[in-house]
């Protein structure tokens with residue numbers, strides 16, 4: 001069966017998240033198409049996805065038709081596209097709008113097509129119009145083949161926002177988004193019942209998203225207050241959400257990570273002091289070099305406490321055009337760059353991040 005995914009603001013990162021999720025679970029899969037923010041994956045029959053397990057997917061659904069544009073017309077004759085008499089719909093893809101409009105008219109359905117009512121700013125600076133509709137139709141023609149389906153799942157951003165905004169302890173400046181937390185967890189290779197490490201856990205943003213996925217977590221932070229706050233947040237999670245996974249938090253330097261064997265490491269690194277103004281080239285270069293020197297002994301330790309199959313999904317700072325040298329770090333720590341750096345940036349921030357996955 002084939003599933004289509006409408007990806008969020010960083011399609012390359014979201015694609016990596018989905019592919020790694022499948023690999024980790026030994027689920028056979030084949031990438032059929034990846035264009036803009038659209039991905040189609042083929043898996044074994046009956047294999048379902050739960051969109052809430054991911055950080056980077058906005059909508060998904062099954063491809064119910066695949067063939068030539070002429071055959072699509074026949075297909076649309078034979079099916080009830082939307083089982084309601086009055087509805088609004090949005091389109092993802094490159095189908096001729098008139099075709100659907102006519103179909104609904106023929107069937108005397110009061111269907112209103114909605115066009116972009118909000119804009120999603122993509123990582124590369126482009127903008128995608130997202131229609132606000134009751135129903136979404138996916139139709140994409142690529143190299144003479146048309147894929148058609150309707151969306152069956154939508155990302156529940158309300159619930160995720162609730163967790164993020166209502167937890168008792170927040171640190172605005174250092175907060176990680178639940179979206180990026182989920183992506184890092186999926187990239188780390190950790191699955192339900194595994195033990196995952198966050199060696200720079202702060203107030204526990206990544207840990208809380210892992211717990212809710214049923215992953216046991218171990219968090220380390222050298223800042224005592226951060227660990228106290230992380231515990232408060234995770235206790236709040238226990239009161240407000242159902243999960244059986246467990247957590248432990250340690251207040252120490254992550255160079256002294258205990259000699260456990262972790263199935264995944266997902267973390268957001270410290271950038272040192274918070275920058276109030278954009279550094280010049282020399283300052284930027286220096287910050288990155290200092291960061292590399294700081295991380296090497298820590299990653300050397302992490303290399304020893306991860307299971308052979310486990311990944312380290314980590315954020316590295318990027319300032320101006322200066323990137324942390326992931327390859328150099330790999331060589332010095334005995335790790336391998338498994339997924340090459342993927343830039344994650346926002347136009348309003350002068351420190352961006354590369355997401356790197358080591359094995």
Ligand SMILES: C[S@@+](CC[C@H](N)C(=O)[O-])C[C@H]1O[C@@H](n2cnc3c(N)ncnc32)[C@H](O)[C@@H]1O
Nearest residue numbers: 200201202203204205221222223253254269270
């Ligand atoms: C960017 S913050 C992580 C934020 C975290 N994701 C959250 O949800 O709060 C980085 C954290 O790394 C911690 N840290 C920095 N160097 C460390 C070290 N050597 N060992 C352990 N923790 C460290 C800092 O105290 C800080 O809380």
